Amino acid sequence: MPPRLRPTRLEYVVDGVRLRAQLSAAALEHLGDETGQRKAALKILKDALFRGRMIAKERLENGAGGIETARLLSGVTDEVVSALYDFTTVHVFRARNPTEGERLALMAVGGYGRGTLAPFSDIDLLFLRPYKQTAHVESVIEYMLYALWDLGFKVGHASRTVEECIKLSREDFTIRTSILEARRLTGDEALADELIKRFQAEVVKGTGAEFVAAKLKERDERHNRAGASRYMVEPNVKEGKGGLRDLNTLFWIAQYLHPGQPIEKVMQLEMFTGREVRAFIRAFDFLWAVRCHLHFTTGRPEERLTFDLQPEIARRMGYGDRGDNPAVERFMRRYFLFAKEVGALTRVFAAKLEAERVKSEPRGLSRLINNRKHRRKPLDVPGFHEVGGRLDVDGVEVFERDPVNLLRLFKIADERNLDLHPDAFTAATRAAGLITSPVRRDHHAAKVFLDILARGRDPQRTLTLMTEAGVLGRFIPEFGRIVAQMQFNMYHSYTVDEHTLRAVGVIADIAAGRFAEDHPLATSILPLIADKEALFLAMLLHDTGKGGAGGQEKAGARAARQACERLGLDRSKIELVAWLVEHHLVMSDFAQKRDVSDPRTVADFARIVETPERLRLLEVLTVADIRAVGPGVWNGWKGQLMRELYHATEAVFRGGRGSEGAAQALRRYLENAAYDARVALAKIDPAAEAWADAMEDAYFTAFTEAEVLSHGRLARKAQAGGGAAAEGRVRPERNAAEVAVAAADRPRLFVDLSAAITGFGGNVVGARVFTSRTGQALDVFNVQDAAGEPYGVHDPRALERLIQALEAAARGEPTARETRRPGDLGRSAAFDITPTVTFDNDASETATVVEASGRDRPGLLAALAKTLSDAGLSIVSAHIDGYGERAVDAFYVVDAAGQKLGDARKRNAVKAAVLAALAEPEDEQAQGRRANLQRARASVAR
Template sequence: MPFQDHPLFRRLRKHAQRRLVFDPGVPRNKQLPAYKRFLELENEMLKRYHRKGDSGLKVAQARAVMVDVVIENLFLAALDMYMTQHGKLPCKLAILATGGYGRGELNPHSDIDIMLLYPDRISNRKRFEQFQELLTEEILYPLWDLGWKIGHASRNTKEVIDEARVEIQSKNAILESRMICGSEPLFADMYRRFKAYLNKESSDAYIKQRLIDEKERHGKFANTVYLQEPDIKNGVGGLRDYQNILWMANLKHGYRSFRDIEKAKMLRRDERIAMDQAYDFLLRTRTEVHMNNRRPTDKLNLEQQPIVAEGLLYPQEDIFARVEAFMKDYYSAARTIYHTSEYLKKRLSLNADRLGGKITFREALRARQHLPMKKVDGFLLYDKTLSPESKTVFKDDPTRLIRVFRYQQQFGASFDADLLHLMSRSIPLIDSEVIMSPAAAKSFLSILRAPGEVYQTLVTMHELGILGRYLPEFGKLTCMVQHEYYHRYTADMHVLRTIKHLDDVFLKASDVDARYERELRKNDDPLLLYLILLLHDIGKSEGIKGHDVAGVKIAKPILDRFGINKEQQEQILFIIRNHLEMARIWQRFDIEDPHTTASFAETVGDPDKLRFLYVHTYCDARGTAPTLWNSYKDSMHRNLYMATIEQFQDEAVIQRKRKEQIAMLNEQLLSRSIEGVSKDEIEAHFTLLPERYFINTSADEIELHLRMVHQLLTQIQTAESVGTLAPIIDWRDDRDLNMTVVNVVTWDRAGLFYKLAGALTLAGVNIVSTKAISRSDHISIDTFYLMNPEGGVVTNSGAEATFKSHLEESLVQGKRLSPQIDDLEKKAIASAKKARDMLPAPFPPSVDVYHELSLKRTIIEVQASDRIALLYRLARLIHYKGFDISFARIATERGVAMDTFYIENGDSKSSASTDNLLELREGLEKIVKEDL
């Protein structure tokens, strides 16, 4: 056993000796209940140790001991049975633990991997196969019957080494293998031959592959420790990073533990202790997560974090405070593992570009002396690597702790292990004098003025703890969990990710980025946006709600000490105060309505601020979560920007341009040969629709609508009445928007919107957004933007036919869809409850009904947990309360619905009373609070 002897492990073994004793000849099926009872009692004991705050490593090791004693007992019973029935064993045998079980670390849902090791030569093949069959029946079958997920292999030593040559995972498994029971000489011989093979083979190929795997793995988790829902095992700074550095250090230098690395003077004692404590914390966290789930999972999602924090004995009464305390400890542990691993890669020459023959650290230092070298302000630059000229470089001038990052950025350099080590120990030198220093401010601002190169520099500063020390207001955001459903990152990492996307804008990383870059370059100082983004969420240190207002108060002293002039301060503080406003406008309001853009332009004040806000909103959204931004949102954002920038022109110019645009569209469509559509129909279309329809509708869309209107009007010749006219439907996938767009042209009637929503609900699609407009001859043109529940265009081949069928039933036959929708809703609720491992974090629903004077509209805003038929029920109630929906904006993000409706009184001769609106709000609130 590689474990240190511990009273808990001895206790487990004593329990096994007492509880797993059977009379000779007792069949396996009669023994199984005793094994199950043993595991039940021991698991309960381990749970008590865990719950009282015992070491995560000790509990994980104890669980491995528990599995060991079960396998040992089954093994001895199997050997006894074979020898009773057949006499002497046909060969030696050893049962090995591999993988995490080989390390002696098991969490409740960890895989258990074992290997049955045999000699290379078997003299009697028939007896050997008989032996194998008995081992399967008497060892593997009981293990499966106990409910364990057992991975097993049968190998001889030659096969072990052959597999290790071609499969890196096999090599890892044997590196960490240990013998559970059986022939020690057989295991020792295998391990000796395996080590001999490793010594002959260069470790470089293995290490390169491990680094490639690590890079790919980190990429899946955005290359950051600071995800709001981190993966404990495979995430950046997770358990796998700790294990990976040991695998590489073992193969290259023979170090089997961090104590070995410490003894080799490659790691200080305090660093080794911090590493072991971090690993212990993650093991303990993983145990708690496994205990709270029926299935194996390593994702620490938002719903589980309060439960895990409570299970780990965090004492805070407030649930948010408890989660924040726990997650800060988690990020601290993960950061320790990640940083120490990265440092050791440099120190042990494990980087891919440093691999070669085994050299000592002293040899590496001597080799450095022969490279071209440049002295820069107390640092040595060689081979694109910065190192300290002396150990007092930061003590002599603490502002170098900021300047060194400008040099790193300027020369495209990396820091060597010595400089990294010295920087981490010199952080206390950043005191109030450095924070207020004009020289430090000049260096820091110069970092923010290198277009396309800012993100990586700031990330390095942050990971080393220097950014938060120099900018303490930003430091308060470190590891801050954002209790907002759409955020993927912690508050600090979100800010840095927004800066990454501004880098992409300046680098024109995509056609979309290039478009934003062109607009931003129109400002006198486009690089100012880096500073704006860095400070835009600084107010979250005082709470999420109202952080835009708090941010202005916190940012002002920072701008003063940075020496930012008054004009630029005014721009920066305006964007911080209003950084959520532009997205709010196009998410909530009808941006084709000139009142909307005129009101927004009045708020913004000038084109420079609008351009900053335009690009800021794009970077902010993309830095929130990878899937938050899409081409549809981008088009909405762009349309609002273009319509608002136009508002800064003279009113007469605006009107002239609009008339010219409409005239040009009219000419375009008249010049087209639209089959069956006369010029009179085209002219009528332009006469019967309001001006705003033509502002953001393309010629192709107008042509489609003309064809559909023509088709509807053609039906009148044979229809009994307009009420019996079948709706005209166009269903098509828009690959540019990555959505399905459905246009419906029909006779306008009361309750049309909710009936359309009901038919789409029964078709099983998600409504992302919608717009509707009516001609003055009562023909309604409704457009719906749809997605699969998982995102992207609708892939259900039957959805279109289902929608058309139900819509005709509702509009033409007058059939009520509510019974079918009720059934669908019940099934969805039952299915969700059955699949749910734990209750989701509740999203507080809200309903607001108000008059917006600037828009001259009555508006309903709804936020609620999304569910089947929510939109249908909201729209139906609005209709039943006597209101018509003139505009709807539907949005769903990560299970939360955010819907806006413009409503008008169904009786056009009267206006909505306050009592009517209050009654409507109460009814809507009742709908959104159902099932909470």
């Protein structure tokens, strides 16, 4: 990290006396020329502002602190605004003998009033009048506002009397908060003092509890808007949980409860340790530095730390690569550790409020209690008691006497559905260091921990509290290593630890029946799982191998064995947990990247899984893992693929072992399912019987009875009306539109259909290809729009136009392309994606599997399909998957003779062609990255 510099004295940046002298000289030089005066004054002020910002930027990049930079920028703005006020009231609208109505005080309010500004922050000004507005005051305000706008400021402003300020602040907490931080910049000093004194006496006095309640409610609502987790991987530095606004909330409450005292004085109260005071200052300084870098980098008031900006901010803040740990991930882990500290500081502050009897009776840590005293209610566990619905401890000696009580604290709170008293949480945070190796190997501690994890009422909430107190990471060091760790990709929405705890919560919700509609299979099989402790432990430890030697799966299995051995588990359970951790990605890989209707796919998967118990464990583990990745990642399409794989594998275990036994069992399963479906279809729609008899058996396990009926009608329509027919509908549960096309099979059919979807701005997220024995193809696509929503969900006519285009494409007719906006390469361009192509002749009995992986972009599927077709290959089935910025598409292909690709030279030629298709068009890639860099290095001299 760069060394810290000495703070810069403001007069070395913007000399206010000299600035005013320059303005006066300009006014005299252009005397009588109002336009010339204004133009000259604006140039002088703009130059001063530019110089101040450039000095602040240079010092920040050379190691100056975030708070220092924010104060320097605020000071520069003070001088410019005050000089403009003097110029306006002395040279433009001078009142030589001001009347009472011409008195005016200019005050900074809101964040600007606090004396800290980011480079492109709004500035909030209050023009304070003694009573009704006069023509003179109106002219001054209007002139100043237009000048400030011309200087590039975004100004929030109000013109009010003292009486209006008092009245409005009583009614509106936002106005009350802004006036709480008001400070005079220039103008009538007596008027400004009157506002401050009356505000303290008539608004603040006696209203502490309601103000605290309003601020904490406002904080909760803000968190919900910005993302309830403080571990969102693209955090909002200002508004997000654990961000600057949370620290500002503490400022506001402290100021309100201790009027006239600076925050430094409040922080010296005995409730805060020196470590906590230092943590507060470090967090505030770090977050301000990040925010200032964001503004300077983008040239705008950007508050969100997006993927495309993270590497640049990491570089500017002095982070470098360290071994296998990239600079951007080191920087972001630092960010999330500070966000965690902010959460802990909030609770310490809550404890201080509790001690002063400001808070009122709660159901949660962010609710207030009133001033009545709460009686202590002893519990049947020594050292613990209940106070006003909260669990507390008799003192830190409870933990010193028996460190296992650090775990019991959270178990008791969970069992009895009690909130943690802030004092207890603070004591646990400070005592977390008592958890050492002997405690980690204590069998009593292990039992308490496993009761929380596997049998707790709300394990996600409890484990989250343990993580924020530092207890969980101390007790399970393997988990501690992934706390605040991020993965620099667009697939995961949360840090590794947050994702893990959410996944544990998903399992608990499945067990409680809360996901019966979304996950009927997982809900039905979870009660059949014999070892739920192993399931929860595997979920908690499944990502502990990220960044480890030998790859995530192997490293994770090693970490799981270490943790389970320390907990004293028997060998069979240790090996089961380690196996689940090592294979936690297997089921999703087979379901989404392989053809489940191929007997070899299921046989290979069954050979890995080996037992029905492991199959059940993997199903639940995989559902929870995918669902906890982030909003919108799980969808009905993935659920359907996993159910197909589960049922097919279950049939294998019922019918025999080994590859050949598995294949035979699967064939029997498919034949029985297909027979039942054909019989049912013939009864409901006799006209579809011939079509159903010609369809392959695997088709009937992929779709519901209603869908099969619909496809049968579509096939007859295609045969009767020009050889092709298509239909589509929005499937909200799959977060996609499902489009089915029936047509006579021919070479390049799949290519033409994929190209048509791309041409109309669609993005294929799943595709299934079936061909009947009579040569009729049925291709089913799941399609999203550019925003990742179901195609046509907001414009049904767009889906109708796509269906018409697909029918034309299926008949071999050229299709018109709709004008659409190019994809946003900005965020994706932040990632280095190395294209890969693999061939597997063993994954299928009849086809070669070509797996292509590269940067996702609109039209990639069509480009890959065209490349394979141009190579003389026929696509039997396609399996499309995406992981944020990376696409992974698997194609089952055969050559012109219907055989696998056995010739190595042919495979090498195909590989080269597919790699070329994966490579982004140079102009688009360069354009996207160039635009990103230009945005990242935008000039601040606007």
